[in-house]
Amino acid sequence: MCINTVRILSADAVQKANSGHPGTPMALAATGHILWSEIMNYNPKNPDWANRDRFILSCGHACMLQYSYLYLTGYDINMDDIKSFRQLHSKTPGHPEYGLLDGIEVTTGPLGQGFANGVGMAIAQQYLASRYNKPGYKLFDYKIYGICSDGDLMEGVASEAASLAGHLKLGHLIYVYDDNHITIEGETSLAFNEDVTERFQSYGWHIQSVADGNDPEAIAAAIINAKKETGRPSLIKVRTHIGFGSPNKVDTAAAHGSALGKDEVRLVKENFGFDPDKSFVIADEVLNYYREKGKAGIKKEDEWNGLYKKYKERYAQEAREYELCESGKLPEGWKDNLPVFKQDAKGMATRKASGKTLNAIAAKLPMLIGGAADLAPSTDTNLNDFESFTNENHGGRNFHFGIREHAMGAVLNGMALTKGIIPYGATFFIFSDYMRPPIRLAAIMKIRPIIVFTHDSIGLGEDGTTHQPVEQLIGLRSVPDLLVIRPADANETVHAWRVALEHSGGPVAIILTRQEVPIIDQDKYANASGLEQGAYILSDCVGEPQLILIGTGSEVHLLLEAQEKLKAASIRTRVISFPSWELFEKQSREYKQNIFPKNIRKRLAVEAGSPIGWCKYVTDEGDIIGITKFGESAPGEEVMREYGFSVENVIERAKALL
Numbered sequence: 001m002c003i004n005t006v007r008i009l010s011a012d013a014v015q016k017a018n019s020g021h022p023g024t025p026m027a028l029a030a031t032g033h034i035l036w037s038e039i040m041n042y043n044p045k046n047p048d049w050a051n052r053d054r055f056i057l058s059c060g061h062a063c064m065l066q067y068s069y070l071y072l073t074g075y076d077i078n079m080d081d082i083k084s085f086r087q088l089h090s091k092t093p094g095h096p097e098y099g100l101l102d103g104i105e106v107t108t109g110p111l112g113q114g115f116a117n118g119v120g121m122a123i124a125q126q127y128l129a130s131r132y133n134k135p136g137y138k139l140f141d142y143k144i145y146g147i148c149s150d151g152d153l154m155e156g157v158a159s160e161a162a163s164l165a166g167h168l169k170l171g172h173l174i175y176v177y178d179d180n181h182i183t184i185e186g187e188t189s190l191a192f193n194e195d196v197t198e199r200f201q202s203y204g205w206h207i208q209s210v211a212d213g214n215d216p217e218a219i220a221a222a223i224i225n226a227k228k229e230t231g232r233p234s235l236i237k238v239r240t241h242i243g244f245g246s247p248n249k250v251d252t253a254a255a256h257g258s259a260l261g262k263d264e265v266r267l268v269k270e271n272f273g274f275d276p277d278k279s280f281v282i283a284d285e286v287l288n289y290y291r292e293k294g295k296a297g298i299k300k301e302d303e304w305n306g307l308y309k310k311y312k313e314r315y316a317q318e319a320r321e322y323e324l325c326e327s328g329k330l331p332e333g334w335k336d337n338l339p340v341f342k343q344d345a346k347g348m349a350t351r352k353a354s355g356k357t358l359n360a361i362a363a364k365l366p367m368l369i370g371g372a373a374d375l376a377p378s379t380d381t382n383l384n385d386f387e388s389f390t391n392e393n394h395g396g397r398n399f400h401f402g403i404r405e406h407a408m409g410a411v412l413n414g415m416a417l418t419k420g421i422i423p424y425g426a427t428f429f430i431f432s433d434y435m436r437p438p439i440r441l442a443a444i445m446k447i448r449p450i451i452v453f454t455h456d457s458i459g460l461g462e463d464g465t466t467h468q469p470v471e472q473l474i475g476l477r478s479v480p481d482l483l484v485i486r487p488a489d490a491n492e493t494v495h496a497w498r499v500a501l502e503h504s505g506g507p508v509a510i511i512l513t514r515q516e517v518p519i520i521d522q523d524k525y526a527n528a529s530g531l532e533q534g535a536y537i538l539s540d541c542v543g544e545p546q547l548i549l550i551g552t553g554s555e556v557h558l559l560l561e562a563q564e565k566l567k568a569a570s571i572r573t574r575v576i577s578f579p580s581w582e583l584f585e586k587q588s589r590e591y592k593q594n595i596f597p598k599n600i601r602k603r604l605a606v607e608a609g610s611p612i613g614w615c616k617y618v619t620d621e622g623d624i625i626g627i628t629k630f631g632e633s634a635p636g637e638e639v640m641r642e643y644g645f646s647v648e649n650v651i652e653r654a655k656a657l658l
């Protein structure tokens with residue numbers, strides 16, 4: 001009766017919204033029942049309990065399943081919320097959204113992402129366990145449960161993540177694969193004939209199959225088995241029937257993505273012995289049953305709190321450290337070791353300055369963990385005093401994500417969703433294209449992975465067109481709630497990290513050079529801490545400027561040189577370093593007008609990337625030196641010069657403006 005209630009509730013909600021996905025919750029209700037009533041540890045009254053089991057519905061379109069169980073077990077969601085499924089400002093949008101409704105651990109919808117997020121959560125669980133668990137004190141022994149669909153397993157990101165999870169032996173990860181043979185276009189056999197279990201076996205996963213997805217005992221037995229297997233992630237393939245209970249739509253694509261229809265919903269109800277004239281009805285015994293299961297979680301958390309209290313007495317220092325990290329605060333004095341770089345005309349690549357910064361602060365930030373997609377030496381992201389996170393050492397802080405940028409992005413999100421952890425990941429800027437989906441989701445979720453992108457422009461040189469970013473900066477700047485920072489030199493890079501680590505509410509991308517750039521003299525020019533305002537006056541003229549030169553990253557030093565030469569020609573210029581549009585847009589009107597006075601409309605922006613977007617800052621009387629074609633393979637300085645990024649060209653274009 002419990003299981004059929006969830007089937008009917010899902011069908012009712014989709015019918016009322018007249019849109020949604022009824023068939024998959026109907027197929028998965030038995031699995032859901034077992035998870036929420038027998039398997040998972042959770043406390044609806046404290047959805048943040050640190051040792052709760054995590055649940056991910058990677059096939060987010062089936063979210064009526066999750067909403068149903070969150071309602072039934074007593075989370076902060078009522079029947080009106082269920083009735084508002086897919087409506088404006090509801091807690092129950094068309095795909096589950098992190099932050100809108102307690103108990104939703106991750107925003108899912110783009111298939112494959114949730115699967116990969118779970119791998120990040122399983123990594124974070126293992127890191128916490130390695131760092132804080134002590135003999136007799138298994139503080140962090142929670143599991144990550146997930147349900148994934150055919151679509152999830154067709155997506156490449158799931159393969160990347162599964163391969164990594166198997167390699168890393170993430171034994172706390174347990175996924176149920178909803179093997180229902182149906183996707184939108186029809187039978188999976190149209191496009192998907194591989195043996196999924198053999199594939200996962202070769203990734204190193206523990207595999208089980210359940211022949212009947214309506215057999216709760218068999219599902220429970222398989223999950224209990226999977227729990228015992230702590231040396232490998234587990235996949236349980238469960239054969240289900242989409243739209244189970246719907247006489248005319250079961251096992252067809254018609255049950256996937258639209259309401260069943262009023263008449264069909266009546267038939268489902270009759271089929272299960274429910275009153276076809278009534279909707280959104282939950283029998284008292286069903287509600288009481290699940291609410292009791294929910295309440296049992298309060299006791300489980302109480303027991304854990306008791307354990308934690310004793311832990312805190314015995315391991316006071318560890319507990320203090322964990323609590324501080326969990327609160328999202330940074331330890332006092334964490335900035336003490338931030339480097340300051342002396343003026344140097346030859347300079348330093350900003351990637352190198354980033355590496356020095358990371359290594360200077362790593363010891364004070366134990367939860368700052370990360371790595372690269374096989375590019376740690378090139379991105380300078382290794383924490384030199386710390387070990388690697390390997391399948392034999394889940395306490396290591398350096399991650400080898402392998403050449404799996406897409407999964408790296410999604411894994412970082414899973415890590416960032418675990419309170420306390422500050423994850424970072426690195427690759428070449430051009431491959432941000434391979435990471436856009438998880439970056440976008442991090443922004444939607446307002447979580448803060450830090451992503452280091454190096455080799456940031458045509459200035460990288462010989463690797464050529466395929467590796468030279470052009471449209472990537474404006475691409476990332478167009479993502480709401482993503483903070484993009486492109487520092488001009490070593491000292492701005494230090495401040496980029498400072499800002500990134502103090503930031504909350506969205507992901508941060510730090511864009512760095514491969515090539516050396518001069519280190520700007522902080523005695524002569526403004527202090528690099530101005531980065532925190534997004535744009536600042538790096539160097540001004542005496543009297544009112546005739547022209548404003550605006551630059552980011554490796555182009556800023558060209559502007560300082562140009563300024564000197566223009567001064568010799570009696571042209572008064574102001575140089576603005578503009579490392580972050582997003583930070584600048586947060587400043588007050590006064591601040592912005594001080595940087596860009598309304599009456600000074602002759603402005604030249606210089607950035608080795610697409611010029612799109614700069615028009616806002618240069619006005620219709622300004623100009624932009626940007627790039628509107630792809631790059632070229634040659635030594636970086638030559639390419640830069642060829643594309644107009646030279647002091648001479650800046651001067652010429654500046655003069656032309658005047």
Ligand SMILES: Cc1ncc(C[n+]2csc(CCOP(=O)(O)OP(=O)(O)O)c2C)c(N)n1
Binds near residue numbers: 024059149151256
């Ligand atoms: C990355 C991505 N591509 C496409 C879609 C659109 N989409 C939603 S569900 C689905 C297929 C569903 O098939 P399956 O995963 O087997 O789910 P089921 O039919 O079992 O509900 C597609 C293509 C999506 N959500 N994410």
